[in-house]
Amino acid sequence: MDLVTYWLSSVPEFAVPFALAALGLIIIERAGVLALGAEGMMLVGALAGIGMQLALGLPGLSLLAAMAAASVVSLLFALMVLVLRINQVIAGLALVFFCQGLTGLLGTLLGWTNRPVSGLTAVELWPLNELPVVGGLFRQNPMVFLTVVIFFAVVWFLNRTRTGLKLRAVGENPQAADAAGLPVLRYRLAAILAGSALMGLAGGFIAVLSTKMWIADMTGGRGWIAIALVIFARWSPWRAFAGALLFGGIEALIPQLAAAGVQLPQYFMLMTPYAVTLAVMIWVAASKRAGASQPGALGEPYVREERR
Helix, strand or coil, X not given: CHHHHHHHHHHHHHHHHHHHXXXXXXXXXXXXXXXXXXXXXXXXXXXXXXXXXXXXCCHHHHHHHHHHHHHXXXXXXXXXXXXXXXXXXXXXXXXXXXXXXXXXXHHHHCCCECCCCCCCXXXXXXXXXXXXXXXXXXXXXXXXXXXXXXXXXXXXXXHHCHHHHHHHHHXXXXXXXXXXXCCHHHHHHHHHHXXXXXXXXXXXXXXXHHHCCECCCCCCCHHHHHXXXXXXXXXXXXXXXXXXXXXXXXXXXXHHHHHCCCCCCHHHXXXXXXXXXXXHHHHHHHCCCCCCCCCCCCCCCCCCCCCC
16 A cells, blocks of 8 residues: 555656656647657756756746757747748657757766755645545645646636637638738747747756756656657547556556566566557557647648649
8 A cells, every 4th residue: 555655646747857848749739730849858958957046946947948948949940940941850850869969968067966955845735635546646745736737727728818828729720811811831930939948948847857867868758758658649638648647657666666576577667657658659550649729731841832
């Protein structure tokens, strides 16, 4: 029972990076831009967040710095896919490799590697935190609760506002949206900036509030899992949130089993999240659900003079 209690209480913290990164991807891809650079954006956010935390020691400001840094770097991606119209798959992969090298270099040169920082104390939601077994779910880092608020806000924006409807229209049929007077490239640029900010926030959370230090490539493939999570969720924010809890639960189980003395091969445990990701992708392909809710113009560059 103690194992279950500790495991449940740690699931939300492990799920937050997946949830935020997946939500950022959904915003970008709802606008019709295929985003494969989540891993790179998370690394940029992690490095910027830890740098600000080392300088000022203010977690809130550090997370904002993580969001801002990822948005600034995303302008390079926007230049490639919106202006130069480079293949979006190639542009996304190139961005990841660029960010991996850049963050590793800067982290070493600036001396930020393995330097511990202070995070935030847990917030308790009384009286729910007194419940047996599940009470730990309501004693969490403030960012855990804020993530839920962010999801509600984004879902409301996408589904209940005119701007959100226009953003989705740009992703479904940019030619029709342009004919209706919508500035397609502006909407796509705004989506890239906003979505990248959330991915940077995911990386900042890992560095500043979870690991509480910078390590090269510390995101450990979570950005790639978030991409698979979006496909699994069929571009639905709440399905992505549920999937994030699933993957967070798998990651949270690994240290709990080790602490309980369960003897399992180390590399078998480390590969578990990625094995589940492969299983999810195979299931999506087999059930032919990958394109069920996919934005109609996803991955297609837009040139105003062209008409379909």
